Amino acid sequence: MDNRHQSEREYIRYHGATSGEHLVAGIHGLAHGIIGGMTSIITSTVEGVKTEGGVGGFFSGLGKGLVGTVTKPVAGALDFASETAQTVRDMASLSNHRLGVQRVRKPRCCKGPQGLLPRHSATQAEGQEQLFRLTDNIHSEFFIAVEPIDSYCVLISSKVVYFLRPGEYVDREAIFLEVKYDDLYHCLVSKDHGKVYVQLTKKAESTSSGVAMPGPSHQKPMVHVKSESLAIKISQEINYAKSLYYEQQLMLPASENEDCLLLES
Structure with a gap:
C-alpha cells in the first residue's frame, strides 16, 4: 500500500x-x-x-x-x-x-518394447541414435533392439529390420538389406554347409487379379551369423518386433478410440 x-x-x-x-x-x-x-x-x-x-x-x-x-x-x-x-x-x-561441458552419455531409450522405461544401455543408446539418422528423426518408428556383428549390424525398429555395414557414421547408404514387417512372412535360423544364417522369408506377392496369396514366397534373403546362439537371438527379436507391429495395427489411435466409444442414448 x-x-x-x-x-x-x-x-x-x-x-x-x-x-x-x-x-x-x-x-x-x-x-x-x-x-x-x-x-x-x-x-x-x-x-x-x-x-x-x-x-x-x-x-x-x-x-x-x-x-x-x-x-x-x-x-x-x-x-x-x-x-x-x-x-x-x-x-x-x-x-x-x-x-565447455558436454554430454557424458548418449540419450537413453525412453520406450522399451513393452512400453516401459528400460535401463540405460550404451549399446541401445547408440542404436537409437543410428535409427534417428536413418529415419531423419521420425519418432513414430521407435527403436527395439540392436545386435552388432563383426562384419555388420542388425538394427530392429518397430517397423523395419535394417542390416547395416560397419562405419562410424550411419546413413541410408550403409543399409545392405532392409525388410519391412508388411513384407516379412517369418524369420528363422538356417544352416548350410556348416554355416549359420538368419533367413528372412518374404510374403508371397499378389496375383495378376490383385488378390494377395497367403504364405511364403521364394524370396528368402539370408545373412550369415557367426554363431547359432546369436542367430537364434536375432531371429527371436525380429519375430517379436513383427508381432508387436501387427498388434499395433489392430489398435485404434487415442482420438479415434474416444470417438468410437461414445454410446448413443
Missing part, C-alpha cells in the same frame, strides 16, 4: 544486470525493506495526513504503517533470496560455458 516504497523496491530489483549487480541489488533490497519497516509507521502516518487530511488520514496512514512494519522487511528478505539465487544461476551458467 506504499506506492513510493514499492517503486523504490522495483527500481532496486531490476537495476542489476550482471551476477555481481544481482547480489548487490539483493543486499540493497534487504536493507531497503528493513529500514522501510522501521520507519513505516512514521512515514505512512505523515503521508496519510498530507494526502487525506484530518483524523481519517491519520488513522489510515497509521494502519498502513503498522502493516508495512511487517510486510516491508519480509519483501526485502524475499528480494534478497531471489537476487542471490539469480546470482548463483548466472555463475553456474558462466562456469558451464567456460568449461
Whole structure:
C-alpha cells in the first residue's frame, strides 16, 4: 500500500544486470525493506495526513504503517533470496560455458518394447541414435533392439529390420538389406554347409487379379551369423518386433478410440 516504497523496491530489483549487480541489488533490497519497516509507521502516518487530511488520514496512514512494519522487511528478505539465487544461476551458467561441458552419455531409450522405461544401455543408446539418422528423426518408428556383428549390424525398429555395414557414421547408404514387417512372412535360423544364417522369408506377392496369396514366397534373403546362439537371438527379436507391429495395427489411435466409444442414448 506504499506506492513510493514499492517503486523504490522495483527500481532496486531490476537495476542489476550482471551476477555481481544481482547480489548487490539483493543486499540493497534487504536493507531497503528493513529500514522501510522501521520507519513505516512514521512515514505512512505523515503521508496519510498530507494526502487525506484530518483524523481519517491519520488513522489510515497509521494502519498502513503498522502493516508495512511487517510486510516491508519480509519483501526485502524475499528480494534478497531471489537476487542471490539469480546470482548463483548466472555463475553456474558462466562456469558451464567456460568449461565447455558436454554430454557424458548418449540419450537413453525412453520406450522399451513393452512400453516401459528400460535401463540405460550404451549399446541401445547408440542404436537409437543410428535409427534417428536413418529415419531423419521420425519418432513414430521407435527403436527395439540392436545386435552388432563383426562384419555388420542388425538394427530392429518397430517397423523395419535394417542390416547395416560397419562405419562410424550411419546413413541410408550403409543399409545392405532392409525388410519391412508388411513384407516379412517369418524369420528363422538356417544352416548350410556348416554355416549359420538368419533367413528372412518374404510374403508371397499378389496375383495378376490383385488378390494377395497367403504364405511364403521364394524370396528368402539370408545373412550369415557367426554363431547359432546369436542367430537364434536375432531371429527371436525380429519375430517379436513383427508381432508387436501387427498388434499395433489392430489398435485404434487415442482420438479415434474416444470417438468410437461414445454410446448413443
